[in-house]
Amino acid sequence: MDIKKEKDKLIITNSQDFNVIQTLNCGQIFRFVVDGDTAVVYSKDKYAKLLWNSNTIQILTEDVDYFYKFFDLDRDYAQIKDVLRKDEFLKSAVDYGSGIRIINNDAYEIIISFIISANNNIKRIKNSIEYLCSHYGKNMGMYYAFPTLEELKKVSIQDYRNAGLGYRAEQMFDTVQTLTDEDIESLKKKNKDEQFKFLLSLKGVGEKVANCIMLFGLGVKDVFPVDTWINKVYNNLTNTNTTDRKKITKELTDRYKDLSGFAQQYFFYYYRDNNLK
DNA sequence: GCCCAGGGATGCG
DNA sequence: CGCATCCATGGG
16 A cells, blocks of 8 residues: 655545555444545534545545544555465455554544443434434534534533433533543543543443553554354354353453454454444 | 433432 | 342443
């Protein structure tokens, strides 16, 4: 994969390790619009427009450096896939989602987004986040920014219910009132265990959501979030019928180690996209 | 009407 | 600790 960085554009050629649709549809990001061979992706108050064909991707943005990091463009996914394809459980999933990249999104936006994600489905998650942006985020002209923590602190429990958060409304209210910008900044500097511990102290954040926040918002790759799909994957592959997510998390993290986050995304996308049981 | 969705909080033993 | 139960809401 070759990447050329210009002032307001990234041009990726030989793009076999980056499939935009796969990357957007593997449940790590909720603010994007796809239209044919183009897409617009939003993060914080920024956006990027992506255009692609069979072996080239263009990323048009005013913040080239942000979206270079956002799409994890300095990582060699070919090498990661070579390692993971040797795993008998993973081979077909890696081949199926061979263009997935793990996004480096804004930690605060990911915390809020994944509190909403708990026991929810992706379409409803997207709708709720879009509601929060359009009602409480800054109007950027053609779109709305993700609401800042300061902006969300003015939002009531009833407002969250109107956004479709259901019983997560009170958890969200509590976490937003508790959280500070300083918390977010110091979180980025903590080690993995300290990050996990802090995240679990937030209302609406349990083990799975904390792992997602670390994977998609803090750049921690040796975590393996276990949701209902991964639970199905595990039972299918091991011919078991457990619901012990702690056990599944430990076994899969031990198995895939530093590549756990990547393995998890290949599994999730393959099984969910094919609606495999 | 039933089941499910990128689960977490709570209470009880 | 582990375990069961409850929790809004919309789509299939």
